[in-house]
Amino acid sequence: TGREVALKVWHHPLGSAEQRAQFDAESRLHQQLSGHPHIVPWLWAAAPADGPAWMATELYGQALSELTAETGPLGLQDGTGIGLDMLDGLAAVHAKGVVHRDVKPENVLVRDGRAALCDLGIAMHVDTLTGDTGAGTIAYLAPELLRRGGDQTPDFRSDVYSAARTIRTAVGDNVPDALDHLLIRAESEEPADRPADAADFRDRLQKVSEKLGLEAPADSVLADPPSSRRRSLIVAACVIAVAIIAN
Numbered sequence: 001t002g003r004e005v006a007l008k009v010w011h012h013p014l015g016s017a018e019q020r021a022q023f024d025a026e027s028r029l030h031q032q033l034s035g036h037p038h039i040v041p042w043l044w045a046a047a048p049a050d051g052p053a054w055m056a057t058e059l060y061g062q063a064l065s066e067l068t069a070e071t072g073p074l075g076l077q078d079g080t081g082i083g084l085d086m087l088d089g090l091a092a093v094h095a096k097g098v099v100h101r102d103v104k105p106e107n108v109l110v111r112d113g114r115a116a117l118c119d120l121g122i123a124m125h126v127d128t129l130t131g132d133t134g135a136g137t138i139a140y141l142a143p144e145l146l147r148r149g150g151d152q153t154p155d156f157r158s159d160v161y162s163a164a165r166t167i168r169t170a171v172g173d174n175v176p177d178a179l180d181h182l183l184i185r186a187e188s189e190e191p192a193d194r195p196a197d198a199a200d201f202r203d204r205l206q207k208v209s210e211k212l213g214l215e216a217p218a219d220s221v222l223a224d225p226p227s228s229r230r231r232s233l234i235v236a237a238c239v240i241a242v243a244i245i246a247n
Contacts, residue, residue, distance in 0.1 A: 010053040023053055030120050038089030040118040061111030073172030080209050081217040082115040083167035087202035089117035094197045098123050099154050103162035104140040105169045140165045143189050156197035160186050178208045
């Protein structure tokens, strides 16, 4: 099609039923969420038997980690807006009963001042998680998951901790007390002190943002323009027609 995409490529062909099941689960979850304005749109995936598996997503801006490496923290207005976008995307993940498990600046992509969450590779349904807490990025991993001998499993509140650390990266340390107090609570050593999930954290951050007189982010651009959706519907209708004729 000539469209530029971002490719996530596995190093080897999927060699076991477990690896294929994880690949399929990531593809399904990402596809289900890709209509959300703050989840990077999923486009296609394949796992050939004789080559590396791959997944294509929309090419979406720069990682938050790259932006802050270039310019330092983005400041109160921009950083809070990016935090709200990220939490809105994460809230959609949590609404599916899924824990992202790797929220960090590298997995928050920014374009024209708006943000989208990406990489659901180690996301798991909260009911299937166990005490195996080795996955994730240590600098953003909730402290209870790092304690030796602990039996705490990843959950929505551990994602909240990672999200708070990510927002710190965006806004910097020199922030008004109201925001600082919220982030301190979300970064608490005790999971029970944190907001219950991403939606709760987003709503609290929105109230703090309004209290500070920050401008609300402009309405986001549709991830899939109407003309593209119309083309997709036409293609889908053609596929269904072919299937009916074939039958």
